[in-house]
Amino acid sequence: MPNRSTPPAPAWQQYRAQLAAYARTPVNYDDAQDPAAQTPAAGWRRDDYATDLPAEVPGPPAPAGAFAAAQGVLRRYAFPPPNLITGYFDPAQPLAERVMVLRAHFLVFYFTFGVRIVDVVDEAALPTPGGPERVWGYGYRTLEGHFERGQINFSLHKNLTTGAVQFRIGAVSQKGTIRNPFYWLGFKVFGRILQRRFARQSLARMRRLVGEALAAPQTKPAAPG
Template sequence: MTNVEWRWKSGWSDPELLARLGRATTLPLNFVGEEKGMTAENGWSVVESQAVIGVDKPGPPQGEDGFALLKHAVTELGFSDPRIVRGHFDSAMPLLGRPMLLELRPLRFLRYLCPVRVRAVRSEQDETHTAYGFSIDTLAGHVESGREWFLLSKDHRTGELRFHIRATWREGEFPNWWSAVGFEVMGRRYQRAWHHLAHLRLRELLAKGHLAAHPSGGTMRDTPLEVSRLPVQFHSQRGMSRALAQVEREVESERGQDWLTTVGFGVLAGMRSMSAPAVLAYQYSVEPKAVPGGWGERVPWKKTAAVLGVLAAGELVADKTPWVPARIAPPALLGRVVMGALTGAAVAAPGRKLSPTRAVVGATAAVVATVGFYTLRRFATRRLGVPNVVAGLIEDAAAAAMGGKLFASLR
């Protein structure tokens, strides 16, 4: 039973939000891991952006200058575009440990209410720089899991004010399968747009000189900044939108996003149905950290890899015999589709759950490969006169080469 709250069209009333904020103070994290280990090499997606927001007078921050204004805006989530993420929290609470509810709005009619909590606050100053920011951790009931930092800094020598966002995340919970599919397809685009718009909003805020907070229910409402009339979809672009936001540094190091690998496993399943799971099982047996979360962590992969290896070898022999049914026969085709779907779904970052979108892609690739290689085999044996055994060995060699490539890509 998922704990993720979602609604169509309308959001949550102030009393509902306050009740949920109260519960969020005791919710557990939905991930395990130290920050130093939350890297792309360990299966976490790392996304960050950095931009100069404006320029103050050189020297440390003083009084109600630009740094003070931006510091207040960062604390109040004024950088978050409410078309994508709207923050709800009690601004009277201390920042450290403060629970927040992030209302994700991927479409105009869809809402997800995701709890987070402020884990750490950073406020420091030395001779050359002043820095202020905080990090949030995702809690049970969030569609993502991980940690995100928001950091504002000032260079005392030049007066430059810089804003830096850095998130390390994996998929969290989803209330239904189509939400998971939608996240796979659209999530990264909305995330990129949110980053670009965050820098634009702070730049606009600095120019206007104020941040309006609405005290209704003790939660933050929309900040009335007309940053851009362009739609969110425009700001999801890498090129023109990044130039508009004047983002200096943008990193998108996402694990599990190599769709060619998913397609490759589907194709391999269409060529030799048992080779695809055998390659994946062998990968998991030699690199346990690569195993997706959920049931995969409980499978004895060394024994499984050995069994699947024997079955794959037997399939290579049986393929050359005349009594084996054609691969496009319904039972055989179904088996290849299942293997393509399972291996395609399992090609994910370590610790992640199986991806339904990848399952569809892997199954589709398996169908196309099954029909395609069956047609080529018939053409080679019937039109070109190639012996069936020779044609089968050539296909075996191609499957082995593809398996090696896939294994290398996973490592």
């Protein structure tokens, strides 16, 4: 008889208990805080990054264009460099209710942290100085136990007038409570380097994955019988 081995369980299921715990864990970032108080002197950092993706013709995003391809990558949280960050989540959870376990690689160590998805945006024609934009994306906030406190947002923008498509990352963060003195020192020395590396490599990986999706043969619907 043929060998019918049981397929391996999805990787996220090994974090099922942590995901359930994180669903009850409060965030460690007060998003109601006055942005004027989030100064470098208080340890806060603000970052904004962007990269151009292949342009489309003007108008709404094409079903098989760069915007749609990037949307799939973003929804799957596939754009972070896996040598730095891997995200695990229950794919059956609606995006707006999602919690994630982030497995981070730091020096020779691996850590897991919890984050909660927030601020899902889905705008068909957002007015901007450069013209109306189709905007889609989300952010996540850090939960108690994270080495940082803050929020990072990921968004896709298509200028409906020019057809230009961009992937943008915006973040506000502050070092959290790190009780282990070795980890505290390591994060103090390397934390900022890792933040910037995460952003740069995420932009590059998004460009590559979108390029691969656009180059792949498109599946055509079967002809009627």
